[in-house]
Amino acid sequence: MDIFQIIFLVVQALIITLAVTTGFAYLTWYERRLLARFQNRIGPNRAGPLGLLQPAADAVKLFFKEDVIPTASDKVVYLLAPVLAVMTAIVIWAVIPFGCFNLNGDHTACFDPARRDEVWNALQVAEVNIGILFILAVTSIGVYGITLAGWASNSKYAMLGGIRSSAQLISYELAFGMAVLSVVMFGGTLSTWEIVLAQEGLWFFIPLILGFLLFMISATAELVRAPFDLVEAEQELTSGYNTEYGSMKFALFFMSEYIKMIAMSAIATTLFLGGWRFPGLETLGNGVAELAGPWPAAIIVGLVSLGSFLLKVALFLFVFVWLRASWPRMRYDQLMQFGWKTLLPLAILNLVLVPVVIVLVPDNRYIQTAILFVLGIATIFGAARIGGRGRVKRTVELVQPVPEGQQSSVANSSSSAQPTRGTAS
Template sequence: MTPGAIAIRALIIGFIISFAVITGFAYTTLLERKLLARLQHRVGPNRAGYLPIPWRGKEKRLLGGFLQPAADAVKLFFKEDPTPAKVDRVIYNLAPMLAVIPAILILAVIPWAPAFRLGPWKFQPYFAIAPGINVGVLFILAITSIGVYGVVLAGWASNSKYAILGGIRASAQMISYELALGIIVLIPIMMANSMDLGQIVEAQRPVWYIFIQPLAALVFYIASLAELQRAPFDLLEAEQELSAGFNVEYGSMRFGMFFMAEYMKMISLSAIFATFFLGGYRGPFVDQLPWLGFIYIIGKIVLSLCLMIWIRATLPRLRYDQLMGFGWKALLPIAVLNFIITAILIVMAEEGTLAPLLESVRRFFIG
């Protein structure tokens, strides 16, 4: 294919995936409200969009709440959109974009299915917006770091002491947990010997990394929740405080963009977690039927989203000192120690000394 054809194909795939994720963001909010209602014995959205079906002399409501995301979007569009006095207007308007754009860009290197052919197009080595990038993990780390700028600039540009304190606190939280996240990401890189996400997925063909490195998967997931500022790390929405953090001065769709960024990052980080530790698009019969890869990875993303919602419904919020102490005193040392042990074991396996050592240990304990 010519470079122009490759660029056009990437634009088309990018538009389709972006549209799917934006739609998925809307219905992730519905999933959260419905699942939280089930877990906490409450009534979730059940009015907007239901289909009335006669059933034994009564009206049965099917798909209750299906149009709730559309109703919420209309409400945000038509809400009053005030701009506080003396704000830095350029940065004030730019900050919500800096929060949303990285959440979409992360998806550029995520592999969604193995190689297959669709008409005149061949998707090789796997289906993605930008497949075969050998620095895909580095790209993800760089893009996720940009989200910090949207948070801190939103607080600074709002000309409010509550907003700037919330922005500083949120950015400190994100930077602290990025250290553990960045170190733990090195483990799948070392095990697959590549930063190409497609090769990391293929390296999990015999067994997923979550079974080989359960501690690394746990640390990654906890650090991801802290990056998302989700419960129990949602210090921005603590009831004991008077403000809502860095976005307290935002309203209407500018507030909606921060709201959108949170849920789109939930989808993006769930896709990354599935790629690193759950085998990505790998699953039964995916080699014979490549389209099954889309179903497998979407199913893993939905399971991860349900787990995030379950955690929110279950665990109490941490205090800020507990949050920072947990990140620096517990999560970071565990990530570093796990990284060192994994690196030593990989070197020993490559030099052929690991198998004799394991055999000696087995004989010592079994006899």
């Protein structure tokens, strides 16, 4: 690795960090506008056209807030917690391929796993062969930020939030890891780059529909997004773990949460939705290469793949906002029960189904897919049925009570007159 490549990596990392933080700022705008649409409102539209300057206004506001450190807090940990939270959120991005812009000027290498060494991708910082493990590790470290913040603040609400976060993470980490493991099995690799390439012609969410669902549920829980946002349940804990945080320290937590949300969408895209792949992308690259030569083709493929990736990420973000707009929050104990008693068995089942099918029907992707898809759908419906069992549909009874004055004259046999009961609605 020569010095130029090192400088290039540093610049790349810087650009991605900046892009991600800008992405965070605009995600807040995206979420608020979208949520407003769901809720029959307009959303922020005062600062700049369509309210596009709203994130800047928010940032300025938070910068100028007084920086308060509670006297009773553990100052070092208190200050370290937001740093830890935001750092882990950004580091995840290192291994995610946003697209393929081959700086060697050959777009065909992007689509061939065997020619991995010929790809010098400008749209991925680090191509690690254990990228998936790295993602799992870093997402788990992220919870330390929240837990430590809750503990170091020395406030009751914050502590409850912190404890909730660690309990929640333990409950969901396993199911999350197992859902990801099914992708590793099906794709046959731990590298994010190769998983994207393995999804040629077949995005993994179809065969791994069950794993995909488990992944989305546990990812929502990992992100502490609605309906699993117990950690900062406003109605219960005022603000949860970040109750005692203000100014930019609060902004860092906010930032970590939203960056994690984008990162999780990016991971979901990479693992299940074909990453930067888009139908016809290779044909497009070949066509451009014929007309204008290899470099324009590499650039076009780079741009289209990046666009395709961002589009898929935006789709997942939409789902996260949609969830927030429509679901009530779960309770602490229900969340743990759901994690251990529903998600984990399903994840284990998924982890059994995938290798068994792969071994039984070797070398035929499409039959494997068909079997796994049918089994996955059946499992989901079966689980839903079992979960909904014993739930009685309740209605109110419509009654015509007898007025007080008439009770004694009409029915004096018992002290409390029986009201006449009408039909139930």
